Amino acid sequence: MTTVREACMQMLIDRDMSTIFGNPGSTELPMLAELPAEISYVLALQEASAVGIADGFAQASGKPALVNLHTAPGLGNGMGAIFNAQANRAPLVILAGQQHRSLLTLQANLANRDATRMPHPLVKWSYEPPCAQDVPHALARAIHAAALPPKGPTMLSVPMDDWEQEVEREDHLALQLSRAVSHAGAPDSRTLDELARALDDAATPALVAGPDIDASGGWEAAIALAERQRLPVYATPAPGGGRLGFPEAHPLFQGILPPAVGPVAEALAGHDFVLVAGSSVFPYYPNVEGPLLAETTRLVAITSDPDEAARAPMGDAIVADVALTLAALSERCRQSDRSAPAARPAPEAMPPSDPMNASSALRALASVFPEDGIAVLEAPSATLALRNQLRLSRPGSYYFSAGGGLGFGIAAAIGVQMAQPSRPVVCVLGEGSAQYAIQSLWTAATYKVPVTYLVLRNDEYSILKWFAMMENVSGAPGLDLPALDCVALAQAYGVSAHRADGVEHLTHLLSQAIDAPGPRLVEVGVAPGMALI
Secondary structure, three states: OOEHHHHHHHHHHHOOOOEEEEOOOHHHHHHHOOOOOOOEEEEOOOHHHHHHHHHHHHHHHOOOEEEEEOHHHHHHHOHHHHHHHHHHOOOEEEEEEEOOHHHHOOOOOOOOOOOOOOOOOOOOOEEOOOOHHHHHHHHHHHHHHHHOOOOOOEEEEEEOOOOOOEOOOHHHHHHHHHOOOOOOOOOOHHHHHHHHHHHHHOOOEEEEEOHHHHHOOOHHHHHHHHHHHOOOEEEOOHHHOOOOOOOOOOOOEEEEOOOOHHHHHHHHOOOOEEEEEOOOOOOOOOOOOOOOOOOOOEEEEEEOOHHHHHHOOOOEEEEOOHHHHHHHHHHHOOOOOOOOOOOOOOOOOOOOOOOEOHHHHHHHHHHHOOOOOEEEEEOHHHHHHHHHHHOOOOOOOEEEOOOOOOOOHHHHHHHHHHHOOOOOEEEEEEOOHHHHHOOHHHHHHHOOOOOEEEEEEOOEOHHHHHHHHHOOOOOOOOOEOOOOOHHHHHHHOOOEEEEEOOHHHHHHHHHHHHHOOOOEEEEEEEOOOOOOO
């Protein structure tokens, strides 16, 4: 007879989920006993790191990733990273351990007393099977639910004594293991025809490109539509734009929308029709009041998320696969004779300063950044500068935490690199954000993952000081970060690390790091404040 553990491991192998990311505890040991040779376990030293690494892997591979967490304490430690994963729409399957069934009613030590409620509202589905024989079916459901749009985390709690139990119905098991679930929905012809006419008839239309264009494989379709219609293209506001929806070196690309209500309406006021593809409408923050949209502007959004469509404060919405819809729309639209918008000017260079401006540091990175490179970002005060300087223009080239919680970048970069081993990955982060999952450096070193880390050290939480200014807050404590030494921390975890002194030295160190066979960290001191160009 087949055991529950054997059935679940075979399911993971068959579904190409042969890497488990995790931090095991006593309640997980029965699941991990005698892992098949086809399955590898990537250890993180803390649960937030494990979830973050899996988040990057799932996004960059486009496949569900399995995360192994330790009952209630481990699930609790990972909750901040799970919040980021749901905002990123990362298809994670969180497999959490649970106390022995005979001890659950007693609420024995390490029992998760309400396992299915604990991760809500951050997961799409959570479940604790009523008996051991239901575990394989529940795992299959968790995998399917995570992968269906809108993608996101699911959680399965499994008592530790379930794994050695035998599956009673081998015929049922075979059907559960072999099921495939797919989704590809496009709007009906009438809706597409009406949308195409609206674009054709508009005098000054625009496209707002969101992260789901990249996630859905709609990159080329978005380019084709924009070129056919000669649309000025904007990126969705940076806080919610975890991926790029359009090549940022393209002459039609006009920049990133501001992240607040009033400024967004002002930025779009010159357009009579705005098509938002693959983004919420809109990921606002901070609160800067104003009209939602100019009275003369009509907005239509295309999203795969029914909740995203329902909660939008204005405009119409079409719930459908973003890539398929853009491709079908491009075929229906006529070739426009509108004048194309003027292209953005080339990235600017900052005048020399001591310490250097973060824009100068990112310009140095741009000078050595590989054509097929991937940027993972967690330097909030340098977000605009990185995108202005690098102007990334390939699919799957940018990952940023759409949720805004820190701890994503340093971990996710490892998962992105594991999923895309042929593409160099550079993670740009602040010395403050690095601390939220600093243990990830040990995983990078132990598994020889060749990520390059560029730490922009400004001795403060610059983004918080900017928010304090925006919100008229003075005297807030805890905004300065003296004496953080990421070079020493990296070396303690086994990562080769160096401190740059000047632009030329930084350029040299980055060039060496990108070509290195293992992880490298480069720290450079930069001036405090926001870097915008």
